[in-house]
Amino acid sequence: MLIKDILNPSMTFHINDMLRIESTNDRFLGPGRIELLEKIIETGSISQAAKLMGMSYKKAWDSIHSINQQTVTPIVITQAGGEKGGGTIVTDEGKLLIASFKQLHADIRLYFSEKIETFLQS
Amino acid sequence: MLIKDILNPSMTFHINDMLRIESTNDRFLGPGRIELLEKIIETGSISQAAKLMGMSYKKAWDSIHSINQQTVTPIVITQAGGEKGGGTIVTDEGKLLIASFKQLHADIRLYFSEKIETFLQS
DNA sequence: TCGCGTTATATATTTGCAAATATAACGTTT
DNA sequence: AAACGTTATATTTGCAAATATATAACGCGA
Numbered sequence: 632m633l634i635k636d637i638l639n640p641s642m643t644f645h646i647n648d649m650l651r652i653e654s655t656n657d658r659f660l661g662p663g664r665i666e667l668l669e670k671i672i673e674t675g676s677i678s679q680a681a682k683l684m685g686m687s688y689k690k691a692w693d694s695i696h697s698i699n700q701q702t703v704t705p706i707v708i709t710q711a712g713g714e715k716g717g718g719t720i721v722t723d724e725g726k727l728l729i730a731s732f733k734q735l736h737a738d739i740r741l742y743f744s745e746k747i748e749t750f751l752q753s
Numbered sequence: 754m755l756i757k758d759i760l761n762p763s764m765t766f767h768i769n770d771m772l773r774i775e776s777t778n779d780r781f782l783g784p785g786r787i788e789l790l791e792k793i794i795e796t797g798s799i800s801q802a803a804k805l806m807g808m809s810y811k812k813a814w815d816s817i818h819s820i821n822q823q824t825v826t827p828i829v830i831t832q833a834g835g836e837k838g839g840g841t842i843v844t845d846e847g848k849l850l851i852a853s854f855k856q857l858h859a860d861i862r863l864y865f866s867e868k869i870e871t872f873l874q875s
Numbered sequence: 876t877c878g879c880g881t882t883a884t885a886t887a888t889t890t891g892c893a894a895a896t897a898t899a900a901c902g903t904t905t
Numbered sequence: 906a907a908a909c910g911t912t913a914t915a916t917t918t919g920c921a922a923a924t925a926t927a928t929a930a931c932g933c934g935a
Contacts, residue, residue, distance in 0.1 A: 632845065632849055634849065636825070636826070637824050637825065637850065638824055639823050639824055640825070642776040642823055644774055644776050644781060646773065646774055646775075647773040647775055651768070651769040652767070652768055653767060653769055655765055659766060676912095677911085677912070678911065679911095687894055688912090689894080692913070692914090700761075701760065702759050703758070703759065706759075709912060710901085710911080710912075711900065711902075711911060711913065712900075712901030712902030712903065712910090713901080714903050714904075715903085715910065716910025717910070719911090719912080723754065724759045727754055727756065727759070728756070728759065731756055731872060739865075739868065742861075746860060747774075750853060798882095799882070800880085811884090811925085812924080814882075814883070818883095831881090831882060831883090832881080832931085833882035833930065834930075834932030834933070835931080836933055836934075837879090837880065837881075837933085838879060838931090838933085839880070839882055839932075840880095840881070841881090841882080
């Protein structure tokens, strides 16, 4: 008896490989927050980054606020008011987090793709 | 610059290691459905299994209906009416799915625990 | 034929969360 | 001091998902 003979062949199965790092009772990093941080680097602004992603400003702000609260070193630094009305930058620590997360994610996706393959063919 | 010096040391971080196997546009197997199948084996009944898990009967029924629709061989066989009012059994194919899923889940949890360790200490 | 406990299914209600909206505060520029 | 675009925060609205409720169908046994 084989797994592949049980599953409906007209359907394609996959593992949900979204990597999410969480702390005790809050989310920390996931694909969405990583993309948001990258868009903030591009635009220098939370509101513009949110708009670029089709995300509400509130959700974007909540996300970066959540991230900052879970680190000792700030990941983003915001300024309300000032030239161009203000803005937001991602710190070097933030950029390190982004790079490390993406590497970890790539590793896990690879491992998953191997595992699901053997599972579905077993 | 190190990840572990960025993160708040008063918080414990972990990877969300819930394994979910999905098809094109429906869930297939996750920890909840696995537990439900196991409780059905124990009790011989969807309703009793649901009650044991604190799950509504509708959600339980929807879950097993969804599973059965994604396989060519039925995973559970239900009977409405009959002695004791009816009942539900898990087929050998269902038991194979449970065992394979748990093995896969264990492998992934191990891999994750190694990965998150190096990530958090890097 | 009725009762029983179960599966099967529809409908209504509630709840939680995402989105939208509104407003305040901020600090440079003019 | 007024304008501007941004961050910051509260409030309201809308919607989807979970839950609850109700009812039907099923088939054996008394």
